[in-house]
Amino acid sequence: MTPLWNAIEAGNATRGKVIRPWTAGGVSIDSRTVAKGDLFVALKGPTFDGHDFVGQAIARGAVAAMVDHPLPELVKEEAPLLVVPDTLRGLEALAAFARHRSTAKVVGVTGSVGKTGTKEALRLVLSAQGPCHATEGNLNNHWGLPLSLARLPREAAFAVLEMGMNHPGEIAPLSRLARPHVAIVTTIEAVHSAFFATTEEIADAKAEIFLGMEAGGTAVLNRDNPHFARLAAAAVKQGLKVLSFGADPAADLRLDEAQLGSDATRVAATLIGRPVSYVLGAPGRHWAINSLAVLGAVAAVGASVDEAAQALADLVPPKGRGLRKDIAVDGGSFLLVDESYNASPASVAAALDTLGRSQPGPGGRRIAVLGDMLELGPASAERHAALAEPVEKASLDLVFTAGKDMAGLHESLPIGMRGAHAPDSAALAPLVAAAVKAGDVVMVKGSAGSRMGAVVRALDALGKQEGL
Numbered sequence: 001m002t003p004l005w006n007a008i009e010a011g012n013a014t015r016g017k018v019i020r021p022w023t024a025g026g027v028s029i030d031s032r033t034v035a036k037g038d039l040f041v042a043l044k045g046p047t048f049d050g051h052d053f054v055g056q057a058i059a060r061g062a063v064a065a066m067v068d069h070p071l072p073e074l075v076k077e078e079a080p081l082l083v084v085p086d087t088l089r090g091l092e093a094l095a096a097f098a099r100h101r102s103t104a105k106v107v108g109v110t111g112s113v114g115k116t117g118t119k120e121a122l123r124l125v126l127s128a129q130g131p132c133h134a135t136e137g138n139l140n141n142h143w144g145l146p147l148s149l150a151r152l153p154r155e156a157a158f159a160v161l162e163m164g165m166n167h168p169g170e171i172a173p174l175s176r177l178a179r180p181h182v183a184i185v186t187t188i189e190a191v192h193s194a195f196f197a198t199t200e201e202i203a204d205a206k207a208e209i210f211l212g213m214e215a216g217g218t219a220v221l222n223r224d225n226p227h228f229a230r231l232a233a234a235a236v237k238q239g240l241k242v243l244s245f246g247a248d249p250a251a252d253l254r255l256d257e258a259q260l261g262s263d264a265t266r267v268a269a270t271l272i273g274r275p276v277s278y279v280l281g282a283p284g285r286h287w288a289i290n291s292l293a294v295l296g297a298v299a300a301v302g303a304s305v306d307e308a309a310q311a312l313a314d315l316v317p318p319k320g321r322g323l324r325k326d327i328a329v330d331g332g333s334f335l336l337v338d339e340s341y342n343a344s345p346a347s348v349a350a351a352l353d354t355l356g357r358s359q360p361g362p363g364g365r366r367i368a369v370l371g372d373m374l375e376l377g378p379a380s381a382e383r384h385a386a387l388a389e390p391v392e393k394a395s396l397d398l399v400f401t402a403g404k405d406m407a408g409l410h411e412s413l414p415i416g417m418r419g420a421h422a423p424d425s426a427a428l429a430p431l432v433a434a435a436v437k438a439g440d441v442v443m444v445k446g447s448a449g450s451r452m453g454a455v456v457r458a459l460d461a462l463g464k465q466e467g468l
Contacts, residue, residue: 002154005039005094007064007082013097014066016084022064027094027150028057029143036061039082041091041150042068043143050087054079066090088143095149095177104133104156105301108178110163110171110209111186111222112202113347114290115140117282118186120318121294122160125308126301130157138341140164145174158301166375167195168205175212182300183209183240184220184293188227189346190376190383203227207234215239218300220293223248243272243300245292253296258288262359263324264313271295271305281315282322284354286347320453322351327463332361332438336459339445340452343373345383348445349390355443356394364439365397369432369455371425371446372403380405388412398435402428403450425451429458436462 003023011018024039031053034040040057042050042065054065064080068087071079084090099106109119116138123134133156135148140162148161163174175183188203196202207230210219219235221228224246232242245253252272259266265280267288280291291312298308317323320341326333335358339351348370355366368391376383384405391399391413400419401410410421419435422428425446432455436442442459446452 004151004153007080009097010039010066010082010094014082014084014090014093016066016082016090018082019070020064020078020080022080024063027091027147028062029091029147031057031060031062034060034062038062039064039066041066041087041147043087043091088146091143091146091150092177095146098149098152099177099179101154102152102156102159104152104159105182106159106161106178106180106214107297107301108161108163108175108180108183108209108213109186110165110206111184112189112191112206113344113350114186114286115162115164116318116341117287117321118184118290118293119160119162121291121312121315122297124315125294125298125311126158126160126303128311129303129307131155132158132160134160135162138162138164140174142170142174146177149178158303163209165205165208168201169208171205171208172211175209177212179212179214180209180217181214182218182220182297183213183235184297185209185222185231186290186293187222187225187346188231189344191344191346195375199227200230203230204234207231210235210238210240213238213240217241218243218297220245220296220300222246222289222293223251224289241300243296245296246289251292253292255288255292258285260285260288260354260357262357267291269295272299276305276309278309279313281313282317283357284322284350286350286354287315287317287322320456322354325460327459329436329438329462333463334361334364334436334438334440334442336456337441337443338456339443340371340456341448343371343445343447343450345373345376345386348373348387351443351445352387352390352394352396355441356396358441360441361439364437364441366394367398367400367419367432367436367440367442368394368396369400369419369428369442369444369452370402370406370409371428371450371452371455372405374447374449376405381408384409385412391417400428400432400435402446402452402455425454429455433458433462 025037040062223244398419
């Protein structure tokens with residue numbers, strides 16, 4: 001494989017000064033996870049300065065470091081450096097150069113919920129049809145997107161890039177850097193509503209992805225969402241084609257039926273007038289809907305839709321976004337569903353619906369463990385209390401809650417359904433761990449700031465203890 005970067009090319013891309021020649025196979029911004037052969041970019045954050053860790057990065061195997069000033073101790077040792085005026089601008093310059101030299105078809109993915117799962121599904125199906133590069137984890141912001149592009153291999157046939165935002169104006173520069181051929185907007189919901197007065201404003205912020213797209217590109221949009229027409233109009237204004245997906249009868253990629261199993265979903269759909277059936281290796285109607293967006297993007301980049309549909313059987317939900325694990329305990333095992341990465345009213349309702357359709361083992365129960373949903377603004381308490389409806393509809397056996405706003409949900413539930421409430425996840429984790437038993441299905445969900453991963457780790461540890 002051709003090296004990702006060499007000193008001359010990176011120097012030309014950034015207009016920086018090269019100290020000693022080098023060749024890099026990767027790019028990193030974290031000295032703790034830098035890999036041998038990486039170019040380390042010393043970014044400055046609000047509470048740290050990557051320049052303080054350049055020596056550590058080189059000791060760990062970085063072949064060079066991008067810095068904004070010569071470091072005397074490293075210059076003396078003739079360490080390989082790329083000196084630029086500003087390291088974030090330098091990373092963006094690498095990203096722009098990598099995008100310019102690439103022949104890959106680029107798919108941008110945004111939306112209020114479902115971005116990472118949709119991105120991972122696209123990575124899965126496109127990798128079966130050619131070299132595919134995709135955003136790692138949720139590197140979707142003003143640092144993550146340039147880093148993802150700077151890592152774009154020369155040989156890639158496809159690139160799938162996630163774009164996130166908390167405020168207006170954040171996606172436009174990411175899109176202009178990525179220049180997608182195809183953009184998916186999964187859905188528009190009242191997420192990060194502390195920073196937006198209306199969901200229309202959220203839709204407009206997500207529509208910024210259209211501003212940087214290649215001429216003649218395609219927008220893949222959720223026809224079931226109330227803001228479809230608004231998004232479609234914004235796409236058409238940029239000269240883009242529109243492909244719609246959803247259960248709406250007018251959708252170009254239409255969900256006809258979703259048979260929800262305990263660990264998979266059987267989908268019957270009509271894709272641009274053609275019936276297609278496939279198995280999706282993740283349970284949940286929301287996964288079925290987003291799989292249509294995936295197939296729409298596959299069609300738009302000219303890959304095989306039939307091959308992609310069949311490949312979806314191998315889909316595994318990412319960690320924190322529906323990953324399922326059997327935990328061995330006395331008498332058998334329980335199923336842990338890890339949805340701990342993030343939460344919004346829409347995504348919690350979808351997770352509760354999937355939990356309600358699950359099949360516990362003999363004597364087992366359906367248990368939800370919910371942490372606060374953050375950034376919902378003045379209506380936060382009301383929106384937490386409104387979760388009582390999807391909880392009731394799912395016919396759950398127990399609900400554990402953590403956080404200030406989830407206290408309202410706890411109080412509104414029937415006494416027999418109340419597992420326990422605690423002020424935070426750390427206090428709740430041992431209560432949940434003490435309550436679960438063989439046969440249970442336990443779903444854990446909350447916003448990232450609620451740190452519901454503490455509950456996941458406590459439940460996972462039960463299995464490790466059992467194995468001693």
